[in-house]
Amino acid sequence: MCLAIPGKIVSLDATKQFATVDYGGGTHRQANVTLVEVRLGDYVLVHAGFAIQVIEENEAKETLKLFRQMLAFQGEG
């Protein structure tokens, strides 16, 4: 139940409480964005219909880079 899916905010309603989130593959769904500060185009993690955190688009790449650095560092240590 603590599953959260990343998606991109493609529209925000007038109240700024709800957004349409694009999960890729043609899947769009409304999400409640009252727990985060978001702008159009932001990527968010969505859990039970609510965006719970804003994430960076290239963070996965950065994570891999970080892992490689950590392993190299530890390897030398």
Added chain:
Amino acid sequence: MFSLQDKHLAEEIVSRIQKEDVRLRFMHVCGTHQDTLMKSGLDSVLQSCGVTIGQGPGCPVCVTTPREIEEILVLARKRKTIATFGDMIRVPGETASLQQLKADGCDVRTVYSIDDAVQLAEKNPTKEVVFMAVGFETTAPTTASVLLRDPPLNFSVLSCHRVIPPALHALLEMGEIKIDGFIEPGHVSTIIGLQPYESLSSIYHIPQVVAGFEPLDLLMAVWMLVRQVKKGDATVENEYTRAVKPEGNIKAQQAMNKVFTQADVKWRGFPVLPKSGLLLRKKYETYDARKKYEDELREIKEKEFPDPVGCLCGEVLRGLISSRDCPLFGGQCTPDSPVGPCMVSVEGSCTIEYRYAKKK
């Protein structure tokens, strides 16, 4: 774009863990972690490296107590409209589940989000809609957010929300099993950040790593824990930096604090754990199903509700046994005919074990 895949890196991490030549037992508290471990086959890869990983009380539906199940069943029988997440509907109570009551004509709805339950109340002003709110810190802010926005008065919440850190304290305090490190739940941590785990490391000298949900996340988390053990460290590290900020989601924390108060509640398989439950503050008691329907719920107030006969969900949730050690597993208790909640929830370790054992 968000997928974390690198086969060579994964192989490298496995070989590093192997070289450390350890015999360690880690615990995670998240059904999604368990699913990743079993689906990817990482559980057996890690076992061959000397690392065993068990699932603790990380399944909100599973730790919901028989009393809470009876509360919602009473309200369903008293003709309230019950809305809750899918898994909850199938958890057996003393004589029935919500699903069985629905078949008998009670009004029980599965919702994807608490917003769906509020809409149900808005569209049906003559119905009394009760949302059974289950979930840890990932889900509790969603309930808080709704209550902060004045939902209709025919809507109420039966809060069964719980917070994770008190359960981790209890596991170490009880000392029933040896735990060499905790893999902390990524999405709970998205909300609470890293600070709430720190006292665990300082009191019990236990290494902790907050982890994401891809196989590579878990491998990396295990390697980070192994390194801590080897160095004699006991700190809180964050592997899931792409979603977890050290301070967490402050807006969500503020919403939770406004609406909920931390109370001593029982968990299935555990005694009453101090400040482990989230109950509605007095200010929101108009929406508190336990207050609103106090008269209806009085009939079960003094009653005791034991765990189902023969069910070892409690032992599974405390990490004392694995699902297949339960004599009911796969025979008397299956996902089609569950005895305990760990065989109901998609996050329950019994369901996960059953699902992947069938595929093996």
